Amino acid sequence: MPHANTPTRRALKMASMGANVAGSYLGYVLQSAFAGKDKRKQKLKTTHTRVARKVRDEMLSLRGPAMKLGQTLSLQSGILPEETLNELATLRMQAPGMHPSLVRVQVKTGLGKQPEEIFETFSPEPFAAASLGQVHAATIRGGKAVAVKIQYPGIRATIESDFKWFRTITKPAQASGYIPKEAIDEMEEQIVAETDYDREADNIEFFRKKLSKLPFVEVPCVFRDYSSDKVLTMSFVRGRHLEQFLASHPSQRVRNQLGTNLFDLYYFQLLKLGAFHADPHWGNYLFNDDCTIGLVDFGCAKKLSGASLQYLRGVYLYPGSRHSAEFRRLLEANYAKHGKKLPGAAYRALVDFSAEYRKVYPPEKNKQFVFDFSDKTFLTNYIRHATNLFRTKHVMTDYIFMARAEMGLYNTLHALKARVPTSDIVRKYL
Amino acid sequence: MATKSKPKSKAPRKPGKRAQSKQAIRDRIVKAALTLFQTKGFDTTTTKAIARKAGIAEGTVFNYFRTKEDIALFFFEEEVDHAIAAVRDDPRLRKAPLEEKLFTLVHSQLEFLAPYERFIGAALLHALNPASHLGAFSHRAQQLRHRYLAFVAELIEDSSPKRKTDNLSWLVPEAFWIYYLGVLLFWLYDTSKDKQHTLAFLDRSLNVGVSFLKAGRR
Numbered sequence: 001m002p003h004a005n006t007p008t009r010r011a012l013k014m015a016s017m018g019a020n021v022a023g024s025y026l027g028y029v030l031q032s033a034f035a036g037k038d039k040r041k042q043k044l045k046t047t048h049t050r051v052a053r054k055v056r057d058e059m060l061s062l063r064g065p066a067m068k069l070g071q072t073l074s075l076q077s078g079i080l081p082e083e084t085l086n087e088l089a090t091l092r093m094q095a096p097g098m099h100p101s102l103v104r105v106q107v108k109t110g111l112g113k114q115p116e117e118i119f120e121t122f123s124p125e126p127f128a129a130a131s132l133g134q135v136h137a138a139t140i141r142g143g144k145a146v147a148v149k150i151q152y153p154g155i156r157a158t159i160e161s162d163f164k165w166f167r168t169i170t171k172p173a174q175a176s177g178y179i180p181k182e183a184i185d186e187m188e189e190q191i192v193a194e195t196d197y198d199r200e201a202d203n204i205e206f207f208r209k210k211l212s213k214l215p216f217v218e219v220p221c222v223f224r225d226y227s228s229d230k231v232l233t234m235s236f237v238r239g240r241h242l243e244q245f246l247a248s249h250p251s252q253r254v255r256n257q258l259g260t261n262l263f264d265l266y267y268f269q270l271l272k273l274g275a276f277h278a279d280p281h282w283g284n285y286l287f288n289d290d291c292t293i294g295l296v297d298f299g300c301a302k303k304l305s306g307a308s309l310q311y312l313r314g315v316y317l318y319p320g321s322r323h324s325a326e327f328r329r330l331l332e333a334n335y336a337k338h339g340k341k342l343p344g345a346a347y348r349a350l351v352d353f354s355a356e357y358r359k360v361y362p363p364e365k366n367k368q369f370v371f372d373f374s375d376k377t378f379l380t381n382y383i384r385h386a387t388n389l390f391r392t393k394h395v396m397t398d399y400i401f402m403a404r405a406e407m408g409l410y411n412t413l414h415a416l417k418a419r420v421p422t423s424d425i426v427r428k429y430l
Numbered sequence: 431m432a433t434k435s436k437p438k439s440k441a442p443r444k445p446g447k448r449a450q451s452k453q454a455i456r457d458r459i460v461k462a463a464l465t466l467f468q469t470k471g472f473d474t475t476t477t478k479a480i481a482r483k484a485g486i487a488e489g490t491v492f493n494y495f496r497t498k499e500d501i502a503l504f505f506f507e508e509e510v511d512h513a514i515a516a517v518r519d520d521p522r523l524r525k526a527p528l529e530e531k532l533f534t535l536v537h538s539q540l541e542f543l544a545p546y547e548r549f550i551g552a553a554l555l556h557a558l559n560p561a562s563h564l565g566a567f568s569h570r571a572q573q574l575r576h577r578y579l580a581f582v583a584e585l586i587e588d589s590s591p592k593r594k595t596d597n598l599s600w601l602v603p604e605a606f607w608i609y610y611l612g613v614l615l616f617w618l619y620d621t622s623k624d625k626q627h628t629l630a631f632l633d634r635s636l637n638v639g640v641s642f643l644k645a646g647r648r
Contacts, residue, residue: 099530100522102633105537109624124522154630157622 097134098152100124106150110231118226122148128283130297132194140226140233147220147296149197149232156195163188186400190278194299197232203298204234210273211295216261218286218294237294239286242415250289252417257291259373259418264425265293266409270402271316271429274309278302278401280408302401307337313430315354322351322358346392353385361422369424374417379410456494456504458484463501467549472502472556499563502553503570505546510578513538517585528589529640532582536610536632540617540625551618554611579603586643602643609639 098106103124107115115122119138126134133151140146152158167174167184174181193199201222208219218237226233240248250258262285269276277284279300286294304312311334318327328342331350335342342350359378360371373379386403413420445453462483466475477498481488495501516538517523517531526534543550557564557571564571583603613635617628 098633099526099533101526101530101534101537102629105629109626152630153626153633154622157627158630 097126097129098150102153103134103136103150106153107148107231110150110228111226119146119148130283132299137236138233140223145236146223146226146233147236148226149234151195151197151230156192159188159191159195163191183400190300190302190401194279196229197227197299198229200232200299201227203301206275207277207295207298207301210275211265211268214261214265214268216292217265218292219298220296234296237286237296239288239292239294242282242285242287242412245287246415248289252419254289254291255416255418256420258287258293259413259416259420260425261291261293262409262412262416262418263420263422265295266405267426267429270304271309271313271426274306275301275303276402276405278405280405280412282412285412300401302405304402307334308399311337316357316426316430318354322354327351327354343392346389349385349389349392353389356382356385361426369421370419371422372419373410373413374419376414379414382410383407452494455484455486455490458486459491459494460501460505463498464505464546464549467498467502467552468546472498472549472552497563499556502549502556503563503568503574506553506564506571507574509539509542510574512542514578514581517581527640528585528643529636531585531589532606532636532640533632535582535585536613536636537629539610540613540628544625547618550614554614554618575607579607582606589640609635 103126104114107113107118107122111118115124115138119140120143122138123136126136127147128135130149132155133149136148136150138146138148163184170184174184201224204220204222208221211217211219218239220234220237223233223235239245266276277295277298277300279297284295284297286296288294311330314330315327318330320326328347331347332342356378362369386407459480463475463480466479466483470479475498477491478488480498480501481491484491495504513535517535520534523531523534553564556562557566559565560567562568566572580603586602613628613632616631617625620628622628
């Protein structure tokens with residue numbers, strides 16, 4: 001019987017996925033040579049969908065980091081075609097689950113007893129799936145409804161082996177500096193940390209306490225007696241995922257308020273707490289008509305050092321010109337703190353990137369300023385400048401997850417077509 | 431020699447006092463032997479030591495089992511009975527897919543063996559000896575294997591809606607036996623916490639194996 005998902009098999013699967021994708025597009029090029037303009041366009045759309053479906057299916061079966069990569073890619077509107085994004089979007093909420101017998105084994109391993117001995121009721125079928133586990137509905141003593149997140153077996157080893165493989169194939173990119181080793185270390189460390197549900201329980205309790213200051217945010221509470229390093233039991237958080245929410249055609253007023261709340265939530269975390277929910281895919285946000293936001297899945301939470309936070313406070317809403325010597329000194333000082341020099345290319349990319357920020361929340365005290373996130377040009381430019389910055393090979397590893405969270409935020413705001421008083425919010429927390 | 435009877439459709443009669451007492455002594459011997467196999471090692475354990483541990487005369491041990499290999503085989507028969515019952519008697523599995531039934535079967539075996547891991551490793555090595563009662567040439571060990579594989583074949587057949595069979599159908603349970611031995615070795619050498627790597631391997635390999643089987647039947 002074949003050995004499924006061994007490191008070699010996973011590598012072969014990914015390689016065959018690449019070959020499949022290349023083959024599909026090659027087929028399109030050959031066919032389009034003999035087709036008219038309209039037909040070519042149609043064929044390209046069909047090819048995008050077919051390719052995306054193949055990629056999505058492979059990522060689903062691989063789970064772990066491959067699925068996480070797919071989830072991150074699904075937020076890259078402006079870079080990937082819409083058809084591809086639509087297919088990848090399903091990765092945010094669905095994955096092939098563990099069958100009920102395996103779920104029972106995992107619950108027994110984690111909590112010492114079978115589900116029916118612990119919970120009053122326990123649904124054998126998951127209602128949501130994530131890259132590292134799946135979530136079941138249950139009730140505990142007293143009839144309280146809870147969500148039980150159960151980890152896939154051996155997922156940590158899968159992550160480690162995927163990264164080992166990734167490190168091997170990206171050796172040339174690492175040597176040339178395009179993918180810094182520290183960046184891979186940072187990603188692996190964060191994703192491996194997500195497999196520790198005890199740590200996630202700590203994160204939830206931290207954010208539940210700290211975010212209680214924001215009345216529009218709901219964070220679940222953890223039931224420690226029903227949790228372990230592989231099973232995490234939490235209260236249910238109400239709300240609908242973004243796609244479902246948008247399907248109900250919310251008014252512009254609601255979209256604006258939700259956008260404002262999302263923006264407020266992110267900058268409160270970043271500038272007040274120095275810690276933020278760094279897994280921005282849409283499966284982790286729940287929206288309500290009363291403009292409240294449910295936040296779930298705190299496996300990936302990033303805490304910034306005091307120095308990083310201070311630097312951020314200095315560069316955000318920097319009042320002077322981005323081309324001034326003072327701004328340059330600010331950037332250089334931050335690199336120097338990490339024992340690095342700021343190369344010219346990185347400086348120029350940082351200035352351009354920072355100028356994009358400036359468009360979102362201009363530092364001038366203009367209380368009427370409202371940023372319209374429905375403008376796709378901004379998103380495309382933001383991603384382009386972020387990509388240019390990464391290409392300079394001199395991005396601080398501390399900011400990798402911040403960039404991911406920010407990209408997720410802007411994508412969500414764009415999907416909401418929200419108009420947000422951005423400057424007011426950022427200024428509030430500086 | 432201890433013999434095991436196949437489960438019958440009629441409800442079994444309640445055993446009498448004498449039979450109950452015999453059963454209790456047999457259980458004591460098996461428990462004592464397994465503890466010694468696990469702690470002292472299979473090769474170094476003698477029937478004398480087993481009798482002492484069980485608190486009975488050595489002669490009484492021979493009334494139940496001729497050799498320590500017979501005790502080991504009795505344990506493996508119980509393991510197979512336990513695993514088959516775990517699948518057959520679980521109403522949750524009645525409509526479950528084949529991979530889930532096979533998962534439960536193998537996992538139940540591993541769970542049953544788990545307290546005696548050290549002994550299982552030794553027994554596997556012992557089974558390589560053609561003269562051993564645990565080996566492939568022992569009649570009783572072969573009977574046990576046939577019973578186990580007949581159940582696997584039954585599960586596979588039940589999973590096929592058209593009950594298709596072909597010339598190579600007999601090969602599938604045989605391949606499953608080799609797979610099972612592979613899983614057992616993987617499990618023995620798995621140092622991950624709670625044997626999570628074995629669980630992952632079992633889950634994923636069964637998914638792929640069953641999908642190949644289905645593809646072959648199309």
